[in-house]
Amino acid sequence: MVCFCFLVDQKRKVRSSKPAAGTCSRCGRGARVADMKTSTRFCHVPFYWRSWKAIVCSFCGAILRSYR
Numbered sequence: 001m002v003c004f005c006f007l008v009d010q011k012r013k014v015r016s017s018k019p020a021a022g023t024c025s026r027c028g029r030g031a032r033v034a035d036m037k038t039s040t041r042f043c044h045v046p047f048y049w050r051s052w053k054a055i056v057c058s059f060c061g062a063i064l065r066s067y068r
Contacts, residue, residue, distance in 0.1 A: 007041075007042070007043050007044065008041070009040075009041055010038055011038070011039050011041065012036055012037070012038050013037045013038075014036060015037050015051075016034070016035045017032040017033065017034040017035070017056070018033050019031075020032055020033045024058075024059065024064060025064065026057065027057060027059055027060045029057060029058060030057075030058050030059070031056065031057055031058065032057075032058045033053065033054075033055055034053070035052075036053065036056075036066075037049060037050070037051050037052075050068075052066060052067060052068045053066070054066040
């Protein structure tokens, strides 16, 4: 019997961020506007990238709003 094991995952990385007006709805701390980069990897080799903006909590890291 042949068994195939594929490792596919996504990694999110904050490229840059600036303070934003407002607070987090989960923890009540400040929010930031961040430029995010998502890379999809197959067997630890990235083959797809996507850049997008999001409003992220500066304390708990929750994504409050995304602009893809």
